[in-house]
Structures are given as structure tokens and as C-alpha cells.
Amino acid sequence: MRTRIADCLTKVAPGTIVDVRGWVRTRRESKQEFAFIELNDGSSFHSLQVVADKSIPDYETLIKLVQTGASVAVVGELKESPAKGQKVELHAQSLKVLGQADAAKYPLQKKGHSFEFLREKAHLRPRTNTFGAMARVRNAICHAIHCYFQQRGFLYVHAPIISTSDCEGAGHMFQVTTLDLAKLAQLQQSKGTGASPSGAPTASMEIDYTKDFFGKKAGLTVSGQLEAEIFACSVGDCYTFGPTFRAENSNTTRHLAEFWMIEPEMPFYELEDNMALAEDFVRTVIKEVMAKCPDDLQFFNDRIEPTLLASLENISGNDFIKLTYTEAVDILLKSGQTFEYPVAWGKDLQSEHERFLTEQHFKQPVILTDYPREIKSFYMRANDDGKTVRAMDVLVPRIGEIIGGSQREERHDVLIQRMQECGLDPADYWWYLELREYGTVPHSGFGLGLERTVQLITGMQNIRDCIPFPRTPKSADF
RNA sequence: UCCCCGAUAGCUCAACCGGUAGAGCGCCGGACUGUUAAUCCGUAGGUUCUUGGUUCGAAUCCAAGUCGGGGAGCCA
Numbered sequence: 001m002r003t004r005i006a007d008c009l010t011k012v013a014p015g016t017i018v019d020v021r022g023w024v025r026t027r028r029e030s031k032q033e034f035a036f037i038e039l040n041d042g043s044s045f046h047s048l049q050v051v052a053d054k055s056i057p058d059y060e061t062l063i064k065l066v067q068t069g070a071s072v073a074v075v076g077e078l079k080e081s082p083a084k085g086q087k088v089e090l091h092a093q094s095l096k097v098l099g100q101a102d103a104a105k106y107p108l109q110k111k112g113h114s115f116e117f118l119r120e121k122a123h124l125r126p127r128t129n130t131f132g133a134m135a136r137v138r139n140a141i142c143h144a145i146h147c148y149f150q151q152r153g154f155l156y157v158h159a160p161i162i163s164t165s166d167c168e169g170a171g172h173m174f175q176v177t178t179l180d181l182a183k184l185a186q187l188q189q190s191k192g193t194g195a196s197p198s199g200a201p202t203a204s205m206e207i208d209y210t211k212d213f214f215g216k217k218a219g220l221t222v223s224g225q226l227e228a229e230i231f232a233c234s235v236g237d238c239y240t241f242g243p244t245f246r247a248e249n250s251n252t253t254r255h256l257a258e259f260w261m262i263e264p265e266m267p268f269y270e271l272e273d274n275m276a277l278a279e280d281f282v283r284t285v286i287k288e289v290m291a292k293c294p295d296d297l298q299f300f301n302d303r304i305e306p307t308l309l310a311s312l313e314n315i316s317g318n319d320f321i322k323l324t325y326t327e328a329v330d331i332l333l334k335s336g337q338t339f340e341y342p343v344a345w346g347k348d349l350q351s352e353h354e355r356f357l358t359e360q361h362f363k364q365p366v367i368l369t370d371y372p373r374e375i376k377s378f379y380m381r382a383n384d385d386g387k388t389v390r391a392m393d394v395l396v397p398r399i400g401e402i403i404g405g406s407q408r409e410e411r412h413d414v415l416i417q418r419m420q421e422c423g424l425d426p427a428d429y430w431w432y433l434e435l436r437e438y439g440t441v442p443h444s445g446f447g448l449g450l451e452r453t454v455q456l457i458t459g460m461q462n463i464r465d466c467i468p469f470p471r472t473p474k475s476a477d478f
Numbered sequence: 479u480c481c482c483c484g485a486u487a488g489c490u491c492a493a494c495c496g497g498u499a500g501a502g503c504g505c506c507g508g509a510c511u512g513u514u515a516a517u518c519c520g521u522a523g524g525u526u527c528u529u530g531g532u533u534c535g536a537a538u539c540c541a542a543g544u545c546g547g548g549g550a551g552c553c554a
């Protein structure tokens with residue numbers, strides 16, 4: 001029966017015979033016929049030091065095969081280690097090489113690698129310290145998120161991945177179709193209409209979507225919010241947690257074409273309740289991950305981001321700053337800072353403005369509320385001043401926006417008016433409007449980007465290193 | 479999509495004014511060692527991203543493209 005290395009290092013009593021399996025990180029060989037093998041199975045940040053000597057059957061042959069990247073099974077006695085660096089070590093009685101790894105070809109060396117290089121080795125990078133730690137922290141974050149909502153009676157609702165409402169408004173959609181595009185292009189060409197000289201279809205080409213799989217144009221979801229509202233207005237507090245897709249040509253350290261989003265939606269919540277939940281949620285998740293993954297976070301603090309632990313303590317231990325967009329604009333105008341983009345009421349805040357607020361002025365997470373209605377979505381509840389809506393953005397140092405949310409417009413007539421203002425056809429949102437027609441209630445919700453949370457908690461700079469297999473423009477391997 | 483930068487050994491990078499390619503690490507071999515990113519000595523390892531251009535001569539200059547990085551926008 002296999003024992004996990006995490007258990008060997010923490011739970012198993014010295015003197016116990018254990019069977020351990022994993023991948024070789026390094027081997028330090030002595031000519032005096034023994035060797036140290038650094039073995040990692042992913043269960044812990046730390047590896048287990050295996051001491052192997054010539055008492056092992058076939059030692060001379062086997063030890064040559066124990067190279068970085070090889071998989072091995074070791075049975076032996078767990079003993080207290082006489083040397084520094086580890087409390088316990090495994091004295092091998094038998095050694096079996098399960099799978100060799102040619103050291104001349106194995107891409108992962110004993111030295112550090114650039115993240116750019118490791119992204120090209122996404123099938124092997126979880127075997128590194130950094131990406132093993134990222135995987136465990138990411139898992140702990142997801143677990144903490146589910147626990148947080150489950151303990152508070154929220155229902156986990158599965159929003160659809162495929163959506164035919166072309167108008168969710170949160171970004172450009174990836175199209176989902178079973179139409180034969182090559183055949184359509186060919187048809188178009190043979191008709192001699194609507195094709196450019198290169199043969200590429202042009203805008204004049206009209207597709208008959210009634211022939212498509214769903215009978216209408218379909219795409220991958222950009223948000224589960226509208227569907228979550230349906231359940232909030234029926235079964236009560238709920239949340240979605242699933243993949244989200246944006247076909248934007250975004251090339252930044254904080255955007256992915258495929259990412260995971262958590263979207264809680266609560267009936268009878270006004271904006272203040274929404275803010276309180278968002279803050280408590282973020283702070284609680286950080287605390288739980290700090291408690292669950294101390295070794296991994298210590299590594300990130302030591303090797304990736306030296307201010308990480310201090311900033312997590314700061315975020316989890318202090319109230320978020322809450323202020324309105326208008327107050328934020330005042331602070332920015334009076335700051336004396338010269339910004340590349342000028343600050344003016346009515347314009348959306350730029351990254352540099354948000355960073356100034358969170359990193360220099362307050363040095364803490366900030367919740368901004370009540371943005372100008374012109375720069376926010378139709379579904380956000382209009383304030384009585386006629387100028388602003390009940391929006392909220394949670395901004396954190398280093399990352400920027402980690403949560404976007406709002407109180408939703410629950411008044412039927414106002415919602416229709418807002419749709420028209422935003423150039424949307426209310427007919428497309430008939431079911432969304434019916435929620436306001438039949439038993440409407442005040443309600444609120446927000447969206448938390450999972451990968452941005454991973455960025456925040458690990459200190460990793462690039463969001464492409466916060467998801468196992470990142471999808472970005474021109475990149476969707478593995 | 480826009481702006482800037484980059485692409486040279488397995489990896490990280492160097493190569494001055496255009497003159498025929500170099501280091502560290504890794505691998506391999508040796509020495510040494512309760513070692514732990516071990517250390518020391520040595521060997522091997524190159525279509526300088528692609529295509530075209532300028533030139534007696536291009537890693538180096540020019541153009542286009544591809545990919546990568548940083549910033550911006552879009553946002554989570």
C-alpha cells in the first residue's frame with residue numbers, strides 16, 4: 001500500500017516501513033556506493049530524501065537509471081535524518097524504476113527555468129516546485145470557495161456553457177457551430193458572391209443559422225450571471241463556479257480566453273450587503289488557504305514575491321476601504337500625481353488610477369461603488385441621482401480588479417429604459433425581463449475571477465501561470 | 479487591436495563600428511563528498527526564428543512574416 005510523501009513527512013512515525021512512489025527530482029551519488037534520491041509525488045511541496053546503498057538488490061544497475069524525471073517505487077524504513085535539511089528520510093530496502101527518463105533529453109533540469117519556457121512544457125511543468133505549489137494552492141482556493149458558500153446555505157448552480165443569448169454584453173463570444181465552414185466557404189465561392197479574392201468569406205455572406213445545431217447562433221458563455229439571477233429569484237442565495245470564455249484579443253498578464261469565474265447571486269441583497277459579502281468572502285478564502293498551504297505560500301514568498309505573506313496578512317486582517325467612484329475621482333484629482341491618462345468624472349478609471357489607489361494611496365484593497373451609468377452595464381440598478389448606478393469593483397494591489405458586481409435593476413420599466421439607452425433590444429431579454437414582471441425582488445451579485453485570485457494568493461505575475469493549461473490568443477496547446 | 483522590446487548550444491544569456499560563434503548552468507566522463515540548486519577537472523554540443531534584400535562578406539543593417547515578453551484597451 002502506497003504512502004503519500006506528505007504523510008511520510010508529517011504523520012508517519014519513524015521506524016515504519018513504507019512504500020513510496022514518485023518522480024525523481026535529483027540524485028546525488030557517492031562513489032562510496034550509496035546515493036541520495038530526492039523524491040516528489042506532488043502531495044507536498046517538500047520532497048522525501050531517499051538513502052539508497054549497495055545493500056539494495058542490483059544497486060549498481062538500478063542507481064544509474066534513477067535520473068531526474070524518472071518514476072520510482074521505494075520500500076524502506078522511515079528514519080530520523082542525521083543531517084540538516086529534513087527531519088526524516090527513507091532508507092531504501094528495495095528500489096524499482098517504474099519509468100526511466102533520459103537525462104540528456106528530459107527538459108526539466110535541476111536548475112530554475114523561465115516561466116516562458118515552462119509554458120511550452122505544460123505537460124511537465126506541474127512537476128516543478130512552482131507549478132506543483134500553484135496546483136495545490138489553486139485547489140485549496142477552490143475548496144475554500146465551495147466551503148464558504150456551502151456553509152452559508154448557498155446553492156451551487158450550474159450555468160450553461162453554451163449560450164444562445166448573443167447579448168450578455170460582457171465580451172466577444174466564441175462561436176459554437178456544427179456547420180461545415182469549409183463547405184460554406186466553397187459554396188460561397190462557387191456562387192461568386194461575397195467572397196474576397198483570397199477566398200475568405202466576407203461580411204456580406206449570410207449564414208442560415210436555422211440549419212445550425214441549435215437552430216440559432218450559439219456561443220460559449222461569457223458569464224453565468226443572468227442564469228444565476230433566475231435561481232437567486234427562486235431558490236435563494238446561489239453561486240455558479242465554472243469556465244467562462246471571452247474571445248477578446250487580450251494580451252496581458254491578467255487576461256485569459258478561458259478562465260474560471262465564481263458568480264454568487266443573492267435575493268434581497270442591496271449593494272451594501274453585496275459589498276460586505278464580497279469582502280468577507282475574499283478575506284475568508286485567503287485565511288483558509290494560508291492555513292492549509294503554509295509550505296507552498298512560504299515558497300512563493302521566498303522565491304516569487306517577497307511581499308506576498310505580508311500582503312495576504314494585510315488583506316485578510318483589515319477592512320477594505322469603501323468609497324464611491326466620485327470620491328475616488330476627487331482623491332485622484334487632488335493627488336498631485338501626473339497620470340498618463342487624465343482623470344475626469346464620467347470617464348472610466350484606468351489601470352494606473354486603480355493602482356494608485358490600492359498600491360500608493362490606501363495600500364489596501366478598495367471597493368469602489370456608484371459608477372457613472374454611461375460606463376456600466378444595463379443591468380446595474382440606477383441611482384436616484386440619475387447619473388450613477390449601484391456598481392461595485394473590488395480592487396486589490398498588484399492585480400487590480402478581482403471582483404466586479406452590482407445591485408441588479410429590479411424595476412421593470414427602468415430596466416427597459418436602460419436597455420434602450422445601451423442600444424439593446426428588450427425582446428432579446430424577454431425572460432430576463434419576466435423576472436421583473438413576476439414577483440421581482442431587489443437582488444445583487446458579483447463575479448470573482450479564479451485565476452486572478454490565484455495570482456493574488458501566489459504572487460505569480462502572469463495569469464498564464466495560474467491555470468494548468470492557459471488559453472490565450474494564438475495559444476491553446478495541450 | 480495599439481505602443482515598446484526580444485528570438486544565438488538542452489536552458490539562461492554574451493558576441494564592440496558588418497569580418498566566419500562564446501560563457502555559465504545542464505548532459506556525458508573523471509575526482510571528491512551524509513549529500514541536499516553540492517563542489518572541482520575535462521569532453522561533446524550551433525541551419526544564430528523564417529523568407530527576401532543590401533554587401534566582397536550578415537548573428538549583426540533593411541523589409542515582411544511568425545512566435546514570445548512588457549505596457550495599454552476590453553474585463554474577471
